[in-house]
Structures are given as structure tokens and as C-alpha cells.
Amino acid sequence: MAHNTSLVIALLHIFALSFLNILVISNGFESGEISCLRSIKESLEDPYNKFKHSWNFSNTKRGFICNFVGVTCWNPDENRIIGIELGNMRLKGQFPRTKNCWLLTHLNLSGNELTGTIPSEISDWLPFVTVLDLSSNNFSGEIPKRIWNCTYLNVLRLDNNQLTGLIPPELFLLYRIKNFSVANNRLSGPVPMFYNLTFPAESYANNPGLCGGTIGSMHGCSCEFSCSLQTRIFGRLGFLYGVGGGGIL
Numbered sequence: 001m002a003h004n005t006s007l008v009i010a011l012l013h014i015f016a017l018s019f020l021n022i023l024v025i026s027n028g029f030e031s032g033e034i035s036c037l038r039s040i041k042e043s044l045e046d047p048y049n050k051f052k053h054s055w056n057f058s059n060t061k062r063g064f065i066c067n068f069v070g071v072t073c074w075n076p077d078e079n080r081i082i083g084i085e086l087g088n089m090r091l092k093g094q095f096p097r098t099k100n101c102w103l104l105t106h107l108n109l110s111g112n113e114l115t116g117t118i119p120s121e122i123s124d125w126l127p128f129v130t131v132l133d134l135s136s137n138n139f140s141g142e143i144p145k146r147i148w149n150c151t152y153l154n155v156l157r158l159d160n161n162q163l164t165g166l167i168p169p170e171l172f173l174l175y176r177i178k179n180f181s182v183a184n185n186r187l188s189g190p191v192p193m194f195y196n197l198t199f200p201a202e203s204y205a206n207n208p209g210l211c212g213g214t215i216g217s218m219h220g221c222s223c224e225f226s227c228s229l230q231t232r233i234f235g236r237l238g239f240l241y242g243v244g245g246g247g248i249l
């Protein structure tokens with residue numbers, strides 16, 4: 001029930017925003033959707049021509065963008081995008097500039113060769129994203145804290161990259177999350193707590209520096225000055241449940 005309600009709320013938001021978009025079109029500006037796709041096309045390298053050829057903007061028939069490779073729409077006759085799925089296309093470059101893509105709810109760039117950081121503007125660019133799959137790329141740097149502001153996220157997959165640093169404890173605020181993985185990176189510090197569920201150790205596997213939570217190991221979670229409150233909470237839980245490393249509070 002609760003899930004349905006949040007879906008309805010998300011849909012209402014999207015329809016209201018689409019209405020604004022229609023106003024923009026009727027005023028003679030290019031639709032947000034089209035400039036979104038143009039900016040994605042420009043910012044990704046597609047050496048094997050897996051999608052760019054199909055993304056031809058010279059056709060202007062209603063719904064033409066819905067026939068583009070990887071683009072899904074709410075309705076095939078309208079240029080209103082649900083998501084972009086460009087997985088396993090050997091794309092190169094950096095995270096695309098998705099500046100005009102604020103109605104996008106699914107973005108899957110998994111299994112490419114993308115490099116650079118995950119931009120911290122992501123929550124401004126994709127405020128309604130529910131599925132974000134950036135797994136199996138070569139993203140590096142830290143997970144941006146502000147990703148917590150993508151409050152509709154259900155699925156967040158960042159596994160199999162080169163991410164470093166702490167997992168932001170702000171992820172706690174993603175209360176709709178139900179599928180999460182950061183396995184196979186180089187992250188360190190405590191695993192995050194989530195609002196009302198815990199993810200299994202597989203979600204964190206092969207990050208030699210991670211500790212606490214379902215991982216069990218408290219090595220690296222001992223409390224120095226740099227410890228967050230969360231670390232101390234995990235330290236206490238670890239102590240209570242006898243997971244190891246007791247008495248570190």
C-alpha cells in the first residue's frame with residue numbers, strides 16, 4: 001500500500017512537470033526531453049555505434065524519440081521519457097551531462113567503460129530517478145553525499161567500479177531503497193545503515209576497507225576522532241551482538 005501511494009505521488013509530480021514541459025514546447029522552445037537526449041548523445045563516446053546512429057533528431061514526428069535505441073516512453077506517441085537503458089554498449093567517456101533530464105526515472109549505464117567521478121550535481125539533474133544502475137564501469141572517486149537527495153531511489157547499483165572513500169551515511173535517508181550494491185570497489189569505513197532494512201554482505205563484498213553492519217568485521221571501524229556518529233552506533237551494535245571488536249565506544 002505505502003509503496004503504491006509513493007508511486008502515485010511520484011507519478012503526480014511527473015505529470016505536473018510534464019505539463020510544464022508541454023507549455024515550454026508550445027512556446028516554441030525545444031522540449032526538455034529532446035535537449036536531454038541531445039546532451040547525453042553529445043557527452044558519451046560510442047565507438048561501436050551502438051546507439052548514436054539511431055538517435056537521429058532530424059525526424060520530428062510525435063513520439064519519434066521513443067524509437068531510439070535504449071529509450072523507453074510512457075506512451076509511444078508522446079515524447080515523454082521514462083528511462084534510458086544503455087547497458088553493455090562499450091560506451092566511453094564520463095557520466096553524461098543529464099542537465100535537462102529531470103523527468104527521467106530510470107538510468108542504466110551498466111557494463112560500459114565510463115570513467116571519472118559520479119557528479120555531485122546528480123541530485124539536481126535527476127531528482128525523480130528511481131533506478132540508477134552505474135555498475136560495471138570504471139567510475140572513481142567518492143560516492144557523492146548528495147545522492148541522498150534523489151529521494152525516490154529504489155535501486156542503486158554502483159558495484160564493480162573503482163570507487164574510494166567512505167559510503168556517505170546520508171544514504172540512510174533513502175527510505176525507498178530496496179536494491180543496493182557497492183560490491184567490488186575500494187571503499188572503506190563503516191557500511192551505511194538504512195531506514196528500515198539491511199542489505200546482505202554481498203552488497204558490500206570485495207571492498208577491503210569496509211567494516212561493520214552485515215560484514216561482521218569491525219577492523220577499521222574502531223573509533224578515532226574521525227569516526228562518525230554512525231560508526232559509533234555500529235560499534236555499539238557490534239559490541240552488543242558480539243560480532244567482534246567490542247568495547248570500542
Ligand SMILES: *[C@@H]1O[C@H](CO)[C@@H](O)[C@H](O)[C@H]1NC(C)=O
Binds near residue numbers: 003175
Ligand atoms: C520501508 O519503509 C518504506 C516507506 O515507509 C515502505 O514503503 C517499505 O515497505 C518499508 N520496507 C520494509 C522492508 O519494511
Ligand SMILES: *[C@@H]1O[C@H](CO)[C@@H](O)[C@H](O)[C@H]1NC(C)=O
Binds near residue numbers: 053056057058
Ligand atoms: C536522419 O534522418 C534523416 C531523415 O529521416 C536522414 O536524411 C538522415 O540521413 C539521418 N541521419 C543519420 C545520421 O542517419
Ligand SMILES: *[C@@H]1O[C@H](CO)[C@@H](O)[C@H](O)[C@H]1NC(C)=O
Binds near residue numbers: 085087110
Ligand atoms: C541494467 O542493464 C543491464 C544490462 O543491460 C542489466 O543486466 C541490468 O539488469 C539492468 N539493471 C537494472 C537495475 O535494471
Ligand SMILES: *[C@@H]1O[C@H](CO)[C@@H](O)[C@H](O)[C@H]1NC(C)=O
Binds near residue numbers: 162
Ligand atoms: C578500468 O581501470 C582499470 C585500472 O584502473 C584498468 O585496468 C581497466 O582496463 C579499466 N577498464 C576499462 C573497461 O576501462
Ligand SMILES: *[C@@H]1O[C@H](CO)[C@@H](O)[C@H](O)[C@H]1NC(C)=O
Binds near residue numbers: 123124149151
Ligand atoms: C534537494 O535539493 C534541492 C536543491 O538542490 C533542495 O531545494 C531540496 O530541498 C533538496 N531536497 C531535500 C529533500 O533536501
Ligand SMILES: *[C@@H]1O[C@H](CO)[C@@H](O)[C@H](O)[C@H]1NC(C)=O
Binds near residue numbers: 155178179180
Ligand atoms: C537487484 O537488481 C539487480 C540488477 O537488476 C538484479 O540482478 C538483482 O536480482 C536485484 N536484487 C534484488 C534483491 O532485487
